Amino acid sequence: MTEVILIPKRNVDIKLEADIINPDSFAGKSAEEIGNLPIWQGPRTYPLCEFFEVKVNGGSSEAETIIRIKGDASRVKRIGEGMSAGKIEIEGSAGMHLGTGMKGGEIFVSGDTDSWPAMEMIGGLLHIKGNAGDHVGCAYRGKWHGMKGGRIVIEGSARHQVGGGMDGGEIFVEGNVEGFCGIRQTGGLIIVKGRALRGVGAEMTAGTIVIGGKIERFSPGFEYMGIEEGLTLGGVELKGKFKKFIGDYAISTRAKGVLYVAVDTNTEL
Amino acid sequence: MAGTIVIKNGYVFDPLNEIKGEIMDIFVQDGKVVTGLSAAELKTGTFIDAFGKTVMPGGVDSHSHVAGSKVNAGRVMRPEDHYKATIQKTSLLHSGSGYTVPSVYKQGYDYAAMGYTTVFEAAIPPLEARHTHEEMRATPILDMGGYLELGNNFFVMRYLREGDIWRAAAYVSWMMKTHKTYGVKCVNPAGVENWGWGKNVSSLDEANIHFEITPREIIKGLSEINECLGMPMPLHLHANNLGHPGCYTIAKESLKIPDVIKPRQNMEVEWAEIKMNPAKNRSVYLAHLMFNSFAGTTWADLESGVKELAGYINNKDHVVIDSGCVPFGEATTMTGDGPAIHDIYTLTGNKWSNKDVEMECGSGVLPFTYLKSNPVHSVQWAMGLECLLLINDPWKTIMTTDSPNGGPFTKYPEVMTWLMSEAYRKQTLSECHKWANDRSEIGGVRRELSLYDLAILTRANPARTIGMAHRKGSLGVGADGDITIYNINPQQLDPNNYEALLRTFRKVEYTIKGGEIVVAKGEVVSIPEKRTYYSEVHVEDEKEKEMLADVKEWFRYYTLGFANYQTPKKYLANPTPIQVNGKR
Numbered sequence: 001m002t003e004v005i006l007i008p009k010r011n012v013d014i015k016l017e018a019d020i021i022n023p024d025s026f027a028g029k030s031a032e033e034i035g036n037l038p039i040w041q042g043p044r045t046y047p048l049c050e051f052f053e054v055k056v057n058g059g060s061s062e063a064e065t066i067i068r069i070k071g072d073a074s075r076v077k078r079i080g081e082g083m084s085a086g087k088i089e090i091e092g093s094a095g096m097h098l099g100t101g102m103k104g105g106e107i108f109v110s111g112d113t114d115s116w117p118a119m120e121m122i123g124g125l126l127h128i129k130g131n132a133g134d135h136v137g138c139a140y141r142g143k144w145h146g147m148k149g150g151r152i153v154i155e156g157s158a159r160h161q162v163g164g165g166m167d168g169g170e171i172f173v174e175g176n177v178e179g180f181c182g183i184r185q186t187g188g189l190i191i192v193k194g195r196a197l198r199g200v201g202a203e204m205t206a207g208t209i210v211i212g213g214k215i216e217r218f219s220p221g222f223e224y225m226g227i228e229e230g231l232t233l234g235g236v237e238l239k240g241k242f243k244k245f246i247g248d249y250a251i252s253t254r255a256k257g258v259l260y261v262a263v264d265t266n267t268e269l
Numbered sequence: 270m271a272g273t274i275v276i277k278n279g280y281v282f283d284p285l286n287e288i289k290g291e292i293m294d295i296f297v298q299d300g301k302v303v304t305g306l307s308a309a310e311l312k313t314g315t316f317i318d319a320f321g322k323t324v325m326p327g328g329v330d331s332h333s334h335v336a337g338s339k340v341n342a343g344r345v346m347r348p349e350d351h352y353k354a355t356i357q358k359t360s361l362l363h364s365g366s367g368y369t370v371p372s373v374y375k376q377g378y379d380y381a382a383m384g385y386t387t388v389f390e391a392a393i394p395p396l397e398a399r400h401t402h403e404e405m406r407a408t409p410i411l412d413m414g415g416y417l418e419l420g421n422n423f424f425v426m427r428y429l430r431e432g433d434i435w436r437a438a439a440y441v442s443w444m445m446k447t448h449k450t451y452g453v454k455c456v457n458p459a460g461v462e463n464w465g466w467g468k469n470v471s472s473l474d475e476a477n478i479h480f481e482i483t484p485r486e487i488i489k490g491l492s493e494i495n496e497c498l499g500m501p502m503p504l505h506l507h508a509n510n511l512g513h514p515g516c517y518t519i520a521k522e523s524l525k526i527p528d529v530i531k532p533r534q535n536m537e538v539e540w541a542e543i544k545m546n547p548a549k550n551r552s553v554y555l556a557h558l559m560f561n562s563f564a565g566t567t568w569a570d571l572e573s574g575v576k577e578l579a580g581y582i583n584n585k586d587h588v589v590i591d592s593g594c595v596p597f598g599e600a601t602t603m604t605g606d607g608p609a610i611h612d613i614y615t616l617t618g619n620k621w622s623n624k625d626v627e628m629e630c631g632s633g634v635l636p637f638t639y640l641k642s643n644p645v646h647s648v649q650w651a652m653g654l655e656c657l658l659l660i661n662d663p664w665k666t667i668m669t670t671d672s673p674n675g676g677p678f679t680k681y682p683e684v685m686t687w688l689m690s691e692a693y694r695k696q697t698l699s700e701c702h703k704w705a706n707d708r709s710e711i712g713g714v715r716r717e718l719s720l721y722d723l724a725i726l727t728r729a730n731p732a733r734t735i736g737m738a739h740r741k742g743s744l745g746v747g748a749d750g751d752i753t754i755y756n757i758n759p760q761q762l763d764p765n766n767y768e769a770l771l772r773t774f775r776k777v778e779y780t781i782k783g784g785e786i787v788v789a790k791g792e793v794v795s796i797p798e799k800r801t802y803y804s805e806v807h808v809e810d811e812k813e814k815e816m817l818a819d820v821k822e823w824f825r826y827y828t829l830g831f832a833n834y835q836t837p838k839k840y841l842a843n844p845t846p847i848q849v850n851g852k853r
Contacts, residue, residue, distance in 0.1 A: 139349075140348070140349050142347055142348040142350070143349035
């Protein structure tokens with residue numbers, strides 16, 4: 001078991017691009033070697049030790065490497081990008097593109113994250129104690145296929161386009177979401193305990209979305225199927241009654257997306 | 270001295286000079302191939318030991334979409350095409366990004382890294398000529414030029430309808446000079462104009478709206494004009510109904526039209542020493558045959574119609590084609606054929622863009638992914654290879670992917686290897702949908718191209734077809750010192766070891782342009798000057814004056830003034846005019 005501890009040294013002005021903060025690239029390296037890995041700031045590269053104090057405890061192997069960031073990393077982008085194993089614990093907040101395209105392993109954030117966490121995730125777990133920005137588990141701009149597998153847990157709220165273009169995997173949001181949750185979804189599961197703004201499941205053709213709170217403006221392309229009770233989805237027991245809808249028929253005539261909406265909070269539907 | 274190099278003891282493949290893998294030395298001085306160098310010159314020049322390696326003229330791509338507004342529309346609408354394919358800035362290289370539609374810099378480096386030194390843009394809308402030239406000027410390393418879209422041009426259609434072929438010819442010649450373009454391109458003649466009204470044409474004899482002219486009349490008219498002006502290359506045709514099941518019939522009928530027209534090349538150039546007669550001998554150059562070769566009536570009973578077309582081309586001597594191969598994976602379809610793109614949109618639902626270019630033409634762009642698991646895509650893969658393997662005479666074929674329509678040009682190594690290795694074709698056949706085997710002839714094709722054939726398909730014939738053989742596509746004395754060296758020993762070549770072939774084609778040993786090493790072991794090491802070629806076509810002053818009076822009169826329908834229409838020379842990198850139809 002290797003433990004790599006990164007302690008932020010100073011405030012960051014221009015955001016850092018630090019895809020090398022990643023168990024795969026840290027594995028088997030000494031503190032000095034890790035400290036010399038290059039990170040980008042604007043058009044320049046700097047060694048990691050310019051911004052972080054690096055401490056290493058223990059042996060080496062990527063599957064067992066744990067990276068602990070002791071402090072705020074909200075201006076550090078792309079932490080854990082493409083990681084395949086190991087663990088990252090951030091004792092603070094994280095910047096954009098946290099865990100983008102991650103294939104395995106775990107990331108735990110005690111604070112908030114900026115936009116694009118776990119963009120196009122393939123596997124693994126991302127757990128956020130606080131809130132997340134836009135595009136959680138979403139497809140990159142212009143692309144129509146987002147998260148393919150893995151699990152995202154957000155204890156707070158998320159913003160727009162949660163699970164955009166999602167093909168597989170699971171997203172759980174304890175709080176609320178804004179617009180276009182599950183837009184163009186073609187598989188996988190999104191469970192939101194709180195309310196949603198609008199455009200939920202727009203253009204979805206498959207997969208499942210559950211909204212536990214109120215949907216402010218319901219998408220027009222869904223067909224009502226009936227009321228269901230005692231649902232268990234993705235290992236989560238859902239209390240109360242849900243209205244089941246199939247869609248989105250706005251564009252595709254063969255859509256098979258499933259949208260559950262809590263009965264109590266959506267009486268007018 | 271810059272541009273002076275000697276390449277010793279390589280196995281040289283130079284089809285225009287009928288050199289088939291002989292061990293030879295190649296000398297280049299001041300950028301041109303020479304017979305030898307003096308001892309003093311040898312001392313100052315660069316020396317390359319090519320023993321055990323394959324030496325060919327620099328690659329020539331005669332049909333690729335690399336510059337201009339539709340390529341740029343593709344870049345703009347596809348951020349997802351760029352974020353994973355990036356190159357970093359170095360002291361020599363510009364940064365760049367993009368996989369199917371790379372930025373201009375990346376495009377130049379990627380082509381050079383594969384051994385290509387000359388690339389011609391396949392379709393330039395006249396109004397977008399400035400933009401196209403700006404992008405060509407910014408593309409590093411490559412010598413370039415482009416073909417002007419004239420198949421749905423208001424003036425061409427009107428003059429041909431009125432039977433005034435000389436006025437149409439004067440217009441074409443003036444347009445070539447005005448926009449600094451090289452050849453005549455004809456895309457879905459009469460059909461793109463109808464697309465302005467939400468329609469298309471479905472047969473060669475269907476007259477279009479308002480102009481009342483048929484595709485047959487436009488193809489006939491433009492190829493007559495092309496030959497009576499003595500253009501360097503034949504009419505470059507993208508046939509009607511392209512990309513639809515059953516379209517091979519209309520392609521075949523279209524090819525019959527220029528059969529009766531005699532090829533004529535009237536250009537003032539200095540010819541490199543070439544053993545073969547390199548003069549133009551075809552009256553039509555059909556673009557991306559694969560997309561023109563669908564048989565069947567619907568997508569359900571689709572099959573390859575390449576056999577039928579190849580049979581026709583085998584029996585005729587007036588046709589040359591490029592293949593438009595499909596190497597599977599990501600692509601971006603882009604063409605002047607607006608309605609064809611709309612039809613792919615209705616099939617796929619992908620994002621798309623379409624444009625009507627005022628009184629001239631149209632275009633469309635749509636991202637596309639070719640999958641081995643998809644029955645139609647698998648047949649398309651087989652058809653692309655059939656185009657090059659079922660036509661017996663390699664001098665009638667040119668290897669392309671219609672980049673980026675069938676796939677990006679960076680997939681050429683795969684296509685080359687499929688052509689050279691039956692084992693690699695069998696391997697791919699076993700991975701893709703059974704339609705590839707059941708609905709084409711590819712499974713039964715035993716032919717494996719030699720390095721000599723490959724040199725014809727990728728250098729000698731594209732150069733000869735477009736009339737650039739006077740300086741490109743050969744290693745004859747006086748030719749440009751553009752040379753590719755592959756790490757292949759022809760004596761030990763084993764087509765069954767396709768992995769090795771793929772590796773060598775992906776990263777050439779050396780690319781030399783104008784006698785300067787630009788790529789060594791797949792890495793770009795220098796960025797020499799480049800040229801842009803265009804046809805300066807002349808007709809009698811009187812005819813031009815009369816035609817211009819009419820054009821100026823009609824110019825009020827354009828959104829810009831006549832004075833701003835032309836593309837000034839400063840938009841071109843080292844403008845290199847080719848005098849056509851006499852000198853002024």
